[in-house]
Amino acid sequence: MNHPLSLYNTLTRTKEAFVPLQSPFVGLYVCGPTVYGDAHLGHARPYITFDVMRRYMQYLGYKVRYVRNITDVGHLQNDADFGEDKIQKLAKAAQLEPMEVVQQYTNSFHRDMGSLNVLPPDIEPRASGHIIEQIEMIQEILDNGLAYESNGSVYFDVPAYNKEHNYGKLSGRVVEDLLANTRDNLEGQQEKRSPLDFALWKKASPSHIMRWTSPWSEGFPGWHLECSAMSRKYLGTQFDIHGGGLDLMFPHHECEIAQSQASHSHSDSARFWVHNNLITINGKKMGKSLGNFITLGELFTGTHEVLQQAYSPMTIRFFILQAHYRSTLDFSNEGLQAARKGYLKVMNGLRILDQLQYPAGTDAVDAKDEEEIKKLTEELFAPLNDDLNTAKSIAALFNLLKKVNSMHTGGFKLDTISEETFEEMRTQYRALVLDVLGLKVEQTADAQSLLEVVLGFYKEAKETKDYAKVDAIRAQLKGQGIVVKDMKTGIDWAYEE
Ligand SMILES: [Zn+2]
Known part of the structure; x- marks a missing residue:
């Protein structure tokens, strides 16, 4: 298979030609949501980005296995090793079983992703369903001398690991610098030998509801471990791409690499580490823990104080795809309104193309027109090969649209291009808009x-x-x-x- 696609690999900090380990198969793992609240605009970006990546790879002929997990245990407040579990905290406050909270927000996540036309993953494993795999991985790391038990909990030994490996290779951080910044910060973490060490297993306090038996204590796995264990289970010790938001690069993904290296896997797990940039609001990251988020439900209904109106799911999808996934994207009403117009323009073009009829029995093909349409058609998909640049693909759609509109009004005579070029233009436009960018017709009138x-x-x-x-x-x-x-x-x- 020809491999035209190149992707920016955070691990090497370069754009590399994407060649799967076992073409035509592609293994893709993306960190899924921690289900303790409704999905917000910041969540839409990674899932739309990797949805388009998966769709494009399928369009190229790859057989993709897309794994995206549900985090339903082990994610503690402030992403830390100490404190309450995010899900358990909410469950207690609402007098619900933690798994009721998990189910409720998993359902709402699926509903929102469906609205955004994000296709479901091939496998959607839950952390709580893979406790055995996580315990096995911890045991491997312990056996290799790169973790230690302390008061029923197990911690990853970062300094020991760093002697032979490079903790920080993904994020570019240096252990000495990290230590200098955290030296005074061991408060409440007396169980750890180094402040950089992170939990693989935590002993549950008496009030902790979500708990499982293990060789070390009744407790629960650390947040970073689940992705290492589940990606290995479904994609193997080495697979093609690990994706997620830039905010997960450190410590989450750095720890994942360390865990995979320190266990029997001895690999970085993924060949390519791909990170989407964040959505900001007034220049600041939008996040649940930061309290400055707008949920997708609020966007769809226009019920949030900063929203001037409701924005449909396809408007949101278009807004996100109009920026390259590695650029920051700042929320604004103006930006969303412009995205709405752009989306409708693209869909009107689709409607026109469906109606256009190639005139029968003509041979007035003009070499210049023919060449122009061919070139505009080729430019539709070309930017996707360059690190999935959807922004440029959409710009190319608009360029072609000018001609399509002219064909519609009769300014551009269809018989000046060959039927083959006409059909190719129509097919490629449709494929890009519907199959790869994943836009769909939205009823504007009821x-x-x-x-x-x-x-x-x-x-x-x-x-x-x-x-x-x-x-x-x-x-x-x-x-x-x-x-x-x-x-x-x-x-x-x-x-x-
Ligand atoms: Zn993860």
């Missing part, structure tokens, strides 16, 4: 409002005694299962029973 419009014409026809039109409207609405009723009080309608 049936009820359209019915009111039709009934307005019905009323007018009656008043002017245009009975032919009255009958025609009646018959056509009947075809749609609607009966018009002439009441004393006015015109009403009902479903045909």
